[in-house]
Amino acid sequence: QVQLQESGPGLVEPSQTLSLTCTVSGDSISSGHYYWNWIRQPAGKGLEWIGRISSSESTNYNPSLKSRVTISLDTSKNQFSLRLNSVTAADTAVYYCATWSVETAVFDPWGQGTLVTVSS
């Protein structure tokens, strides 16, 4: 059973870079079974897909965020990471990491989520 856990700073200053890590257990991120995704949810609002990375390190990003986002893998630590540049208050949200199954086209499982607040 794959399990995911997000980690990173809960507070980021405006114009700085948001950096989060998702630690994967129960499977190798190099296995090729999943795409590894980041998704966010502002308080009281809907979910927004940020981007994904495959085990071969191929990436896809939400066009609305593409210019500011980088997702990468660290196979030695079985982790994948999110970097979001030039953040503003609009980037304040709960950030989730999640697996995407190509076979069933679903996000499952998800991490518990981590709240990131953009404020000075």
Added chain:
Amino acid sequence: QSALTQPPSASGSPGQSVTISCTGTSSDVGAYNYVSWYQQHPGKAPKLMIYEVGKRPSGVPGRFSGSKSGNTASLTVSGLQAEDEADYFCTSYAGSNIFVIFGGGTKLTVL
């Protein structure tokens, strides 16, 4: 790409049935049988309830069912129970460029 349209709220009494709709376009919901539904309790991670329009993962009660007609997908919860009170949101695969679109979410209240 706009979000899938869901009603902001729905409600029903214990034992009743409630249906939540998820309306997209011919480029997403109408084009693919890859509509999924997730349940989210406050402060918790989303849980997969339905995938590929009407399939249930193991462990999800049979009270939950999904269907699709044209550009609209639906989630039906039969025999409502108190623990079904949660937010529900849909997703649809939308092709290789857009990838996936989320619905805005529906808050289900068990009266």
